[in-house]
Amino acid sequence: MREVAIVGIGMTPFGELWQDSLRNLFAKAALAAIDDAGVDHIDGMYIGAMSTGLFVGQEHIASLMADYLGMPGVPAAHVESACASGGIAVRQAFFEVASGAGEIILAGGVEKMNDGADTTYVLATAADQEYEAFHGVTFPGLYAMIARAHIHKYGTTREQLADVAVKNHENGFKNPNAQFRMKIDRETVMNSTMVADPLRLLDCSPVTDGAAAVIVASMDVAKKLARPYVKIKASAMATDSLALHSRKDLAALPAVQKAAERAYKQAGVTPDKIDVMEVHDCFTIAELVVMEELGLVERGKAGAAVSAGMTRLGGKIPVNTSGGLKSKGHPVGATGVAQVIEIVEQLRGAAGDRQVANAGLGLTQNMGGSGGSCVIHILEAMS
Amino acid sequence: MIVPRYTREIPQRYRLEAGKCKKCGYLAFPPRVVCPECGNRRFVTVRLKPAGTILTYTVIHVAEDNFAAETPFAVGVVETDDGARLTAQIVDCKPEEIEIGKRVNLILRRIRKEGHAGILQYGYKAVLQR
Amino acid sequence: MAGIVGYGSYVPRYRITVEEIAKQWGKDAVSIKNGLLVNEKTVPGMDEDTITISVQAAKYAVQRAGIDPKEIGAVYIGSESHPYAVKPSGTILIDALGIGPDVHVSDFEFACKAGTEAMYVAYSHVKAGNMDYAMGIGADTSQGAPGDALEFTASAGGSAFIMGKEHVVAEIEHTYSYTSDTADFWRREGRMYPKHGGRFTGEPAYFRHVVSAGQGMMEQAGMKAEDFSYAVFHMPNGKFPLRAGKRLGFTKKQIEPGWIVPWIGNTYSGASPTGLSATLDVAKPGDRILVVSFGSGAGSDAFVFRVTDEIEKIRNLAPGFKSMMDDHKIYLTYGEYAKFRGKIQLND
Structure with a gap:
């Protein structure tokens, strides 16, 4: 090739x-x-x-x-x-x-x-129609169940989930193409309308x-x-069971881990070499689990890392400089391409206020359903 | 008109019929044609034990139109006592009574209605063991 | 001798009190409770109907009977609230329990008498030797129009009885029916709520049929009220069965175990069958039980049961009725009740 x-x-x-x-x-x-x-x-x-x-x-x-x-x-x-x-x-x-x-x-x-x-009905067709959607499960509901499992297993907190949204809105505020260009604070997220307990409106992409x-x-x-x-240094993909309930660990997204392993191998890099990432934060919990699957942090540690600012602009590894799905918006079919666009802009040095200094290597992680599919690209700047 | 595919799923919905892999014993619910654990293609039909444990759950406040009248309602992932996993509503309790690890029974309830004139659809739901 | 080999009941967990309903309509709860002798009633969950109630009761009956469901040759569900106007309830039940497909299935309707009808036909099959086992069920999620007197009592619940000839727990010694065309209560096709004749539902309807059937039954059997340990009379409210029993010479003590209406309301087709089920929970071998149902329109079915030694073996194989009636209740406000019962017009 x-x-x-x-x-x-x-x-x-x-x-x-x-x-x-x-x-x-x-x-x-x-x-x-x-x-x-x-x-x-x-x-x-x-x-x-x-x-x-x-x-x-x-x-x-x-x-x-x-x-x-x-x-x-x-x-x-x-x-x-x-x-x-x-x-x-x-x-x-x-x-x-x-x-x-x-x-x-x-x-x-x-x-x-x-x-x-x-919309809720249409999105739920990405879940197992006969064995998930049939029972009234929504997409926020599926991720809420992942969140509940993550909270139960690792002690992830409501505040940590909110901090993902706060960070992404901070970035999206600087993105002229974002749907919700507004900064929000932790309290606003935690007091927003309940959608699927424990996820509230501002935990969800629009x-x-x-x-x-x-x-x-x-x-x-x-x-x-x-x-x-x-340059596209890697294009990797993995699938998993469509139904969340079929997975052994409900606080994990194994397709992300598999796709990441393949992508890192193809590109010949380790996660710490990546300068900027766009990940699939359809819900705040998704960004946390994805960080763990991508190897940015140990399992169960993503919440604390986000709250400590690790993934903010200027942090150790900026994640979702575009504002992510959360603030930029999530027109589902367009999202994976828009993630690539953000990384291309970063690697071109053309991301304006959102620019990550000296970005040479970027990654996009795009997820289907509740983790039934995941595609990852690693891109490299060419000068 | 969802009658054909509804009818096809009746053994699973009404009486929890699963496929048990003849080689490794994996319980496929719903039944599958190939075992995801060992690749074997021969199964025997078994009925799942109608009791299990809550592995995770949520309370849905914003539902699709079909379920809008029923919000808020709880949904969880349940592991049956024979080790199969399924998604089901958790009913007949207050949301705050639900916890990961609590025991449930699986019972037959109406799951949804196909509009005002279509069929009524039944299936398993979970109720807390008291 | 043919009789009951397994029985089971089910009532929803949800309740609404007479006070809560009375408050909604500006009525006086105390006088209503005194008049009806009803304190509260069951309310079906939004996902419950005659079919799901029947299935749960039938599962308990199979559990108690300890038989392979495949051996059941007929299933009849009596109800005035079958979820479909056209399409049987019983087909869902047999597929849920794994009965058939070589099984005779039919839905019955005769106002509140449909349950005992189903039991009567199931029993007749077994007695005639048509099959080894047959199941008769009475269940309802009855509708009372908002503001109508029926709203205080119309409730949900049901019971299932498997008839057979081996390991019988309650032999059916005699049956008797009394029927006439008396329009005391009805619901026309396509109407959501029933209409009733007010006080006409009393003497010319309920009392004439129940008392006549009770008398006819005892005459036919050559028995008197004192020969029975217990009696169950259809319970549209708390008062009627006590009064009918008194006229037939029964004491409150004989009626009490099956007199469940004060705490669950009128479960219509499920009412007298569930009264019987609650009575079987406490009856001893040798006890005789008189059951007289009543269905508007109108008619009564009467049965004389004789409890056998087998009862002790199966009683605890399924939940008893008292715990179902008393435990883990969830009380609803009138607003929640209106939502549950589909009385709120949604924009769908």
């Missing part, structure tokens, strides 16, 4: 975008990425989206997107792995370029969640419309374009 680069990025602001349709959201992000790369064509594209069928009644979206991108004829495929769909799109683009089958591939993600659907796209290309193309690019 040959080496692969990311040569262009583009995204819409994340938020409640009442005037934008699914197709236009995608086209805007894709065009921005194409313009950023300065390419005059693409050889194909992969589009991550969780459930356009249930959110807006539209399937067969890859062709629709090619059409509305003004590129009818281009090969296009929709990929789905729930909230990890965007990360999978990047991974598919990576493979197509690495294999030599394509030179310039667009990887995009999109979700139009604010269009009248019962319902978001948005799209994101990156242009993945061969090193030859990247060099010719003569623009800042980053």
Whole structure:
């Protein structure tokens, strides 16, 4: 396999975008990425989206997107792995370029969640329909059960969970594309509306419309374009049982650990070498468990590490400088791609107020469902 | 119309039928065609013991529309006494009575309604052992 | 001789008091309690209905009978609150218990008498030798219209009885029924709540049928009130069964073990069967029990049971009724009750 680069990025602001349709959201992000790369064509594209069928009644979206991108004829495929769909799109683009089958591939993600659907119901279809969702379990409910298990097993505190949200909002405040650009404090999180005990409203990522796209290309193309690019040092994935109850340890996310192990091996790095990370904080508890699975801290120690500021901007390893899913927003299919965009900006040194000094190596961790899938990318700055 | 797939799951929903791996004894609930532990493909049908222990739980305050009228309601992961795990609502108690490690019985209750005119769907729920 | 080989009851944990309902409508709780001799009633959980109540009662009955459910040849559920207007309740029960599919199943309806009807037909099958075991169940989640007098009593619960010929715990020595067309209480198709004839439900309906069936039964059996250790009369409220019993020559002491209505309300099709179940919990070998049900419309089924030595062996194999009635109750406010019973109009 040959080496692969990311040569262009583009995204819409994340938020409640009442005037934008699914197709236009995608086209805007894709065009921005194409313009950023300065390419005059693409050889194909992969589009991550969780459930356009249930959110807006539209399937067969890859062709629709090619059409509305003004590129009818281009090969296009929709990929789905729930909230990890965007990360999978990047991974598919990576493979197509690495294999030599394509030179310039667009990887995009999109979700139009604010269009009248019962969002809680749609998201729950990423759980085991017959053995979880059937019983009324929601996604916040599944992560709440992980949180309860983590609290029970390790003594993680309510305050520590809140601190994840506080930190991510601190970062998102500086991100012009974020849905909720506001700082919040611990008390506000802990007094917000109960969603699924012990998780409250401000422990949860919001319902978001948005799209994101990156242009993945061969090193030859990247060099010719003569623009800042980053190298994909690793693209790794792992799956796990869809149902939370089937897992041996309910306070863990084994797919993350497996994908991380593969990614570190591929990239030839250890976690301490990573300068900045975007992780899947769909709920505050998720960020804590993911930190443990990625090897940033020992099991059970993530809460204390977050409260001590380890993952803040300026901390030992900044996590979710974009604001994360929590503050930036979580248009599920777009999230994995948007994470890559944040890391590319960090590695380009173009993250503005959110910039991590001398960021050379970054990681994205994108998760599907309650941990039924996880895709991790490690990106490296190229000067 | 969810009748076909509802009907298919009746043995599991109504009477906790599981598949027991003939090789390693793994209890697959619901039954599977291949054992996730040992790869064996031969199972014998068994009924799970309708009692177990709460491993984790939550109280859902914001539910999908189908369950909106029932909030708040508790849901937990239960390990049955024969070692299978499942997700079920925990009912007939106040949320503050629920704790990890508490013993429950699995009983038949109505789980959901398919709108005002569709079928009524039944299945297992957990009640605290008293 | 054919009779009961296993029995089980179930009532929901939830309760609402007469005071709580009276407060809602500005009524005087003390006079209502004195008039009805009812203190509180059971309320089904939002996920409970005639089917789930029947299943739980039937599981206890199978537990007590100690038989393989596959041996049960017929299952009848009597109720006036079958969750479906069209589609049987019993099919769900047999699949939940692992009965059949070679089994005869039917749902019965005859107001509050549907439960004893189900028992009567199950018993008849066994007596006739059609099958070794048959199960009859009476269960209800009865509806009383908001503000109606029925709201103080209409409750939820049920009991299941497995009839057989071996290891019988209560032989059925005699049966008798008394029926006429008397519209004292009814619910038309598609209506949510029943209507009733007020005081017409008393003398011309309940008392005429219960007393006539009781008299007819005792005449047929050649027995007198003193020959019975216990008696159960259908309990639409606390007062009626005591008064009917008195007219037939029974004392309060004979009626008391099955007189459960003050604490659970009127479980309709479940009422006299559950009174019998509570009585079996305390009866001794050799005791005779008279049961007279009543269903509006109207009719009464009467049974004479003779308790056998077997009762001691099975009594403790399932939860007794008293603990179910007295323990771990969860009291509801009227608002919660209205939500539970679907009396609040939701925007769905």
